[in-house]
Every structure is written in structure tokens, then in C-alpha cells.
Amino acid sequence: MNKIKTAIFRISVILFVFFLGSGFAFGQNNSPVFLRCEYLVNPIGIDTENPRFTWKLTDQKPHIKQVAYEILMSEEAHFPKDINRTVWQSGKIKSEKTLAVYTGKKLNPRTRYYWTVSIWDNQGNKTTAQDPVFFETGMMNMNSWQAKWINDGKDTTIQPAPYFRKEITLKKKVKSARIYITAGGLFELHINGKKIGDDFLNPMFTRFDKRNLYVTYDITKDISVGNNTIGVILGNGWYNHQSWSEWDFHKAIWRNRPSFCMEMHIVNTDGSTEAVYSDNTWKTTLGPIIFNSIYTGEHYDARKELTGWDTDKCDDKEWEFATITNAPSKRITAQALNPIRIVDEFHHLECTKINDSMYLYKLPENIAGISKFRVQGERGTTFRLKHGETIDKDNRVDQSTIDIYSDQKDGKDPFQTDIFILKGEGIEEFAPRFNYKGFQYIEVAADRPVKLNANNLVAYRINSDVRAIGKIKSSNELINKIWAATNRSYLSNLQGYPTDCPQREKNGWTGDAHIAIEAALFNYDAITIYEKWLVDHRDAQLENGVLPAIIPTSTWGYTWGNGVDWTSSMIIIPWTLYLYYDDTRPLLQNYSYMKRYLDYITSISPDGLTDWGLGDWVPYKTIANKELLISLYYYQDALILSKTAQILGYDSDVVKYSKLAEKIKDAINNKFLDRENGIYATGSQAELSNPLYWKIVPDELKQKVADNLAKRVITDNKHLDVGLLGSKTLLGALSDNGHADLAFEVATQTTYPSWGWWIANGATTLYETWKIETQTLSRNHIMFGEISAWFYNTLGGINVDESDPGFHSIIVKPHFVKALDSFKAEYNSANGLIVSSWKREGNIIEYRITIPANSTARLFLKTGQNIESVKTGNPERELTKKLLRGYDSNGLVLTAGSYFFKIRA
Secondary structure, rough: OHHHHHHHHHHHHHHHHHHHHHOOOOOEEEEEEEEEEOOOOOOEEOOOOEEEEEEEEOOOOOOOOOEEEEEEOOOOOOOOOOOOOOOEEOOOEEEOOOOOEEOOOOOOOOEEEEEEEEEEEEEEOOOEEEEEEEEOOOOHHHOOOOOEEEEEOOOOOOOOOOOEEEEEEEEOOOOEEEEEEEEEOEEEEEOOOOOOOOOOOOOOOOOOOOOOOEEEEEEEHHOOOEEEEEEEEEEEOOOOOOOOOOOHHHHHOOOOOOEEEEEEEEEOOOHHHHEEEEEOOEEEEEOOOOEEEEEOEEEEEEEHOOOOOOOOOOOOOOOEOOOOOOOOOEEEOOOOOOOEEEEEEOOOOOOEEOOOOEEEEEEEEEEEEEEEEEEOOOOOOOEEEEOOOOOOOOOOEEEOOOHHHHHOOOOOOOOOOEEEEEEOOEEEOOOOOOOEEEEEEEEEOOOOOOOOOOOHHHEEEEEOEEEEEEEEEEEOOHHHHHHHHHHHHHHHEOOOOOOOOOOOOOEEEHHHHHHOOHHHHHHHEOOOHHHHHHHHHHHOOOOOOOOOOEEEOOOOOOOHEEEHHHHOOOHHHHHHHHHHHOOOOOOOOOOHHHHHHHHHHHEEEEEEOOOOHHHOOOOOOOOOOOHHHHHHHHHHHHHHHHHHHHOOHHHHHHEEEEHHHHHHHHHHHHHHHEEEOOOEOOOOOHHHHHHHHOOOOOOOHHHHHHHHHHHHHHHHOOOOOHHHHHHHHHHHHHHHOOOHHHHHHHHHHOOOHHHHHHHHHOOOOOOOOOOOOOOOOOOOOOOOOHHHHHHHHHOOOEEEEEOOOOOOOEEOOOOOOOOOOOEEEEEOOEEEEEEEEEEOOOEEEEEEEEEEEEEEEEEEOOOOEEEEEEOOOOOOOOOHHHHHOOEEEEEEEEEEEEEEEEEEE
């Protein structure tokens, strides 16, 4: 028996090794993985006529690359052997790209399509993704909509939220069912007594009079034969802004009572179909949400609860019939982006009793989100849950830095405050449905004595649920904390569009977003959010090309704050998405709008210079020359547009915008550059770092200007003296021109002004100004967050190669700064995982780099840094001196795989 067991074991080992080596049983070598449609996994409700397909490869064998691919698409889950029955066969496409665009026949609405991809490598091997994935089309066009827009027929001043219900009877067994729903305002969908979906604040904010987004839900498992009840609650959101707003949202041209439009489409097991539409047969009433504002808070009176309102147990005789209303806009499009969800929970918070009726709860960090309160008490007991970022000496939430932006209405609309009135029946719970806040503290105050503890309140972080794709770790804990704080600030301000702060504005400031765009894309797979926001840009743009400072907006921001340095988001963001994802669609979709915007700037800037903008916003001390810094963005816009025209094949525009870029560069240098002394303008940090960073300094003067920048920083006690625009360029301009150690000193200061100064004073997120004591300080701002990109591209050395974007080719330029013992950056790029890490051992740097499958890299080291030895993670390929002899001005070329260098530095 033992001999038999031994023989079986040996055979098993042999088979295991064989199958493992062949890739047959345990995943094929270089097989496509992480298949996505429109950058989403198995999405439902896609409206685009030509969806994009992306994938990644797994094999890191050197010299192995994809040389061709083929995509098959079918309406059947298992692909038919008869190729003629497939919906689309791309054919064998010669390409190294891992992105393809559908070019088949017109897609049907509300249809599921399965797809898979096969790839060929340069050794002639063909592999196919192991399992097909799918996407579903949505309504596809406006003609598909049959439902009516409905509301409760009440005025915009009515505060309680409307509830809607519809009972239906199904007689057949359901095979599949979908709901497609959009709203002016916000909605929460219920079926048979439960909320549908785990997402929040739907639909995402748009220019409601231009475009409305709809959300698709798979409700197959939520309905059954017999009676079923559909319920909808509507919130005001940005559509019916009942709170006063500094940015005039209460005066929005689209403002109206919340409304919605919904279609349910059912396919039965016998093949028959049914549909349910929103119309005036729906019933409506007011409910317990007696006030809701996306801006200030939510008030809930549990005494007005509607028991069983979303079930067939509800007696709705007293309910009114819904009113058919006009659609907010003529466009309804799919919300094809990462939804807002609860992404983290905070339980057992630190709880301090202030008095018999007031308690203070503290989170370990500053967040954007909501709190859920759970309590038992007397009927009519009223709680106020006041949220804030700081507390005063009496342990009370301090809103003094933000309450100037609110109109409390004599306490009826308190800022960042929820109000909860008990019905007095057992344990009761409340959490807002249509609001979020920025906070680290929650002050709970009752109108009578109560006993509370840590278990009465839970806090939830909510944001657009984008996938984390970057990570850094260093031997300097301050660097780690700044990186973490940047990520918290970024996510706090990602709520369907990039915002500036979650506690007082929630505005989509254009400059804040594009300044920090690379920090965003190194850390999060957020392309869907930015593509949505670019449509918001197109909706907001005037015929003459002008954009507002905040997007979305109604009317505010067209006459202040919207200069070249801010609204260059129209050009910089599509370009950066192209560089990071190797996807030309953002360029194609926005090209005409980019041109219109730039042509307007040119029309008001005949000499090639402009001071239209805010300049170096919230500087520490020195105010940089506005015309210099803003003209640099004008130059960058022209340069990007010329490159975009080259990529898209618009030859005449290549010439036009290349000449414009040269004109602007010459105008800047002629006016602001002191060639003899190597100084721009007055020689401030921002005035020197911006020309260096944006590469307009003549080659023969570059080092002189850089050295002058270094001298200026040293004169400034190795602290920064910049505002927002300078914070984007200072560290990079120093590092790229021989002063990386000085840049690191600036980045890691812990005294005022610095990022470290915030951290030293307890910050867990980034602040709005260097000075903490300012009257209007937001403590959760992303605009100073581009330092996070510097961690990746300078300390880690991971840089995009503009000539081969999407990290198919990687430019690797690590800076082994002397004050740091070790550093590691991981970045899961569009083409796969890149890892760059180093550790100092005396005068030897142990450097490791991992290049993903289907990519190559060029490694560049500083003069004087010599490679002593190299090893590779592929045993069959020990790097040799012959390979090292290829290391010249073009860098050391590395193919896919893992490498270990010993470098004398």
C-alpha cells in the first residue's frame, strides 16, 4: 500500500510540474487577465457605441511581448464553435497595445454581451483569457426611454423629502430584471422592503439642465412571482439647493422640485418580456426626512416614519398620485463610473462626556463621510449631531473656520449638522441618505439628559470607490504620513467628481484637480471619474471657449477664478489620462473643446503673454509674478494641443499650435529671463521652478537657473516659499537639475511652512494653507497633494515615457537621496505592476526594479553612480557585462522581469 501511495505521489508531482510548466492547468503563460470594459469589471448599463476593452498580461519572461490580439464577442455565455454566430470577431490585430475598441455592428440596447481576448506573443504562442467576461448595454439613446418624469407636484421651498411607491404583480418566473433610473436631485431605490445597491448619492452631480445620468441595477433576485413593491425616495442634492450657498447654487438656473424617471425591464423564463414605467399612477407622500441638504445636513423626524412604505403591507389610500413633470434636460446618459460607497468604518470611537446632554466623539483621522447614530430614548427627544474638523478648549466642535460660508437660519439649517427626533419605540437608528460631511469630531447634543457611550455612534468614510493602485514605503516616517494624508485628502474629495473640500464647499475647482492629477493617477485607478468630469467641462463651456472656475456650476465662476492656470484642466487632464492609460479617447472626445478654449486665450493674448488667472494661490510669503506663471500654463496648453494634433493626425493644427507654443516661450523668455544672471522675474522660488519644470529655460542656462533656485531655497532656510502653482513645480525642478537632496530637505521640514508642519500639528489630511491659524482654513484639501507624485517619479524614479505612453515604456530615474535609508514605490500601471525600491548599505545602494509583462524600461543613473553588479529574477538570464555596455545616454534598457542592482553612489 505504501509503495502504491508513493507511486501515486510521484506521478502527481510529475503531472504537477508538467502542467505548471505548460500553463495548461494552472493558468497559461502570458495569458490575458484583469479584463475590463470601459475600465469597469463586468459593467451593466453602458451607453457607448464603441466600448473599450482592456487587459493585462502575466508573464514576465524577458523579451516576451504581445504582438497581436483578437477579441471575440457573443451574446452567449459560452462561445459557440461556429464563429459566424459570434456578435463580433475583431480578427487578428497586430499590436502591442492592451486596449482595443469595438468596431462591430450597432449594439442593441439592454443586452448582455460576453467577450474574451486572445493574444499572440513574439515567440508565436497564442493564449486566451481563461473565462469570458461581460458587459451590458443600457438604454443607449434617448429614443429608448418610454417612462415619464414624475415628482410630487410641490414647490421648491417645501422641505420634507418625497417618497414614491408602485405595486406590481408578476405572474411569471423572472429570468432577468433591470431597473434604469435617473433623477433631478438624488434618489434611493427600494424594492420589497430593502434598499437596492450599496452605492450612495446617485446620480452623480452634473449640469442638470444639460445632462442627467441614469444608474442601472440588476434586480433579478429582488423580485419574484406575486406582489412586488418599488419605492423611491428623492433628495434635493445640488438640484434643489435649499441652503444658502456662497457659490449661488440656491439660485441655480435648473432649480426645481426633485423628480425621477425610471424603467424596469423584465425577461421571463418563457422568453416573454414586461416593463414598468414611472408615470402618474405612482403614489407619493412626504416622509420623515423633514429637511435634506447636500451642503449642510439632514433632519429626520422618526415620528413621521412610514411603516412598510416600500412593501405591499402599506396602506397608501392617503397618498397622492404623482405629477408628470418636464425633464430637466434633453440628454440622459449612463453613469458609467465607479460609484460612491462606504469604503471604511470607524467603530468604538473615543467618547467624552461634556455634560448630561452632550457628548464628543473623536475619529482617529479626518474623513469625508457620514455618521450613524443608534440610541433609545423618550419620544420627541431631539439630537443634534454636529460634525467638524477641530474642537475648542471646552471640547466643543469648532466650526469657526468654515461657518462664514453658511446661513444657519436661526438654527434651522445648521452647518454640517444632522438633526434626529426620536419616536420613542425601542432602539432607533439614523444615518443621512442625501448628505456627506468632512469631519474628525462629532458633537452629539440632546435637548434633555441622555446617557451615551462609544457604541452609540459609528462613522463611515464614503467616496468614489476607485481602486488603489499605488503604494510607497520609506524609512522616513514623515514621508509615509504625508503620502497617507495625501491619499485621505484625495479620496475625501472624490465624490463623483474631484472637489476641493468636503466640509464647506464640495466644489469642483478646476485648478485644484489638475495640479494634483499625477498624484491622483499614481495612487488610484480613477479614469472613469475624470472622463465623467470632462463631460461636465464640455457642458459648462461657453461658445467662446470660456470655462468656469468650478465644474459643475450653474452660473458662478465665469468671471472670477477661471483663468488659464485654473481652467487648463480642459487640456491637461485629457493629456495626462492619455499618458497614463495610452488611451486616445479622452483626446478625441475633448479635442474641439480644447481648441476652442485655447483659441479664446490666444484671442485675448496677442503678444503671447497673459495674466488671466489667480496666479500662485495662497502663497507663504512671496507673491510670484502672475503673468509669468500664468503664461507658462498658456505655453503648456499650446504645446499639449500641438502634440495632441500630431497624435490625432490634424497636421495643420500641429503647425499652428507648435508655432504658438514657440511664440509664447519666446515671449516669456524675452520679458522675464535675465540671461546674464540666470534669473526669471525677481528670482523667487515659484518664478524659477516653474520655467524649469515646464521646460522653457534655454539649455545653456538651465543649470544656472537651477543653481539660482537652489541658492534661493537655501536663503529661505530650506523651506518652501510658494503657493499652489509653486508647490507643483518646486521639488521636481530641484530634483531634475541636480538638487534632489535639497528637495528632500524641503519636503521633510517639520517647521512652518511645510507639509511636515501640518503633520507635526496632528494633521491626517492636507490643509488649504500653509498657515494653520488662518480664519478660513479647510483641513481637508487636495490641492497641495502633488508631492505624492514626486515620491513616485523622483524617489522611486517611475516616469511615463511620452513616446510610448501607458507605461509600455518606462523611464526609470531613481534619486537615492542621502538623508533617506530606504524607499519603495509600487505602481500597478495600465500595463502591469512596477516596483522600484532601494536600500542604502554604506556607499552601496541595493536597487530592485520590477518591469511588468509587455513593457520595457530605460534606467538612468546620476553621473558618478556606477553599477557594480546586476542580477535578474529570471535564473536563465544572468545579466552580463555585454548588457551593461549598452548603458549610455539612452539609459540601460530592461525588459520584463525583476532586477537587483548594486550601485556605488
